[in-house]
Amino acid sequence: MADYxxxxxxxFTVLGFGIELKSNYTDFAGLNKEKSEFWxxxxxxxxxDTLKALAVNDYIFSVNEAVNNKLMHYAGVMTDTSVSEEARVIQFPKSEYLVVKGEGTTAEELNTKLTGIAFGQVLPEAKNFAYVGGxxxxxxxxxxxxVIFGEMWIPVVRK
Known part of the structure; x- marks a missing residue:
């Protein structure tokens, strides 16, 4: 199993701009294309740049969330500030998180790599915890x- x-x-709170992803959640090529065009x-x-100016740290977040039965994707930053009606405040709960670390030559490559490890390897093989949404x-x-480095954070519960 992958390192995690x-x-x-x-x-914590992430403020982000987002889009609704239209590809099926199993169409990774389609989802990656939509995300790439959005970024x-x-x-x-x-x-x-507007978001970066409001950030409390240097982290840039790529967030996935189901909202009203729609698959949403956001670019965001950690902040306590609001910017406009177009931006969404995304609340992450106090929780245990699956954390997968990695590196890539681009943020897009890193995101694809970590998503693949987390959802393609770690979660399907996990015996004592599960992702229940959010x-x-x-x-x-x-x-x-x-080299760009970062982490995937997925809230989980113990089985």
Whole structure:
């Protein structure tokens, strides 16, 4: 099984801009294409810079959440500030989290890699904990030697 840890995290808030993903939740190529186009758009139109200016740390979050039976994807930051009606405040509960760490040459590559490990390997093989829904996030935490590093955080419960 892939390397992972279970960590207790206090509740936290991510403020993000998002889109509804139209691809089926099992269509990874379609979902990745939609996410990639979204990230390109918010990087170019200044929304990502707006969020970064409000952040309490350097982490950039890629959040997935089911809202009103829609699969939503957000770019966000940890903050206590609000920016506009378009932005969504995403509450993450105090919980035990599955944490998968990794590196990639781009944030997109890192996100795809960590999502694949978490949902394709760790969770299907887990015997003593389970993901029961709620928002999950991949946090880009920094860069060193030309490589981006970060973590996937998924709230879990003990079985």
């Amino acid at each position: 840890t279970l960590e207790e995290k206090d509740s 390109k758009a918010i990087s170019q139109d200044g929304r990502l 928002p999950n996030a991949m946090a880009v935490m920094g860069q060193r030697n030309g």
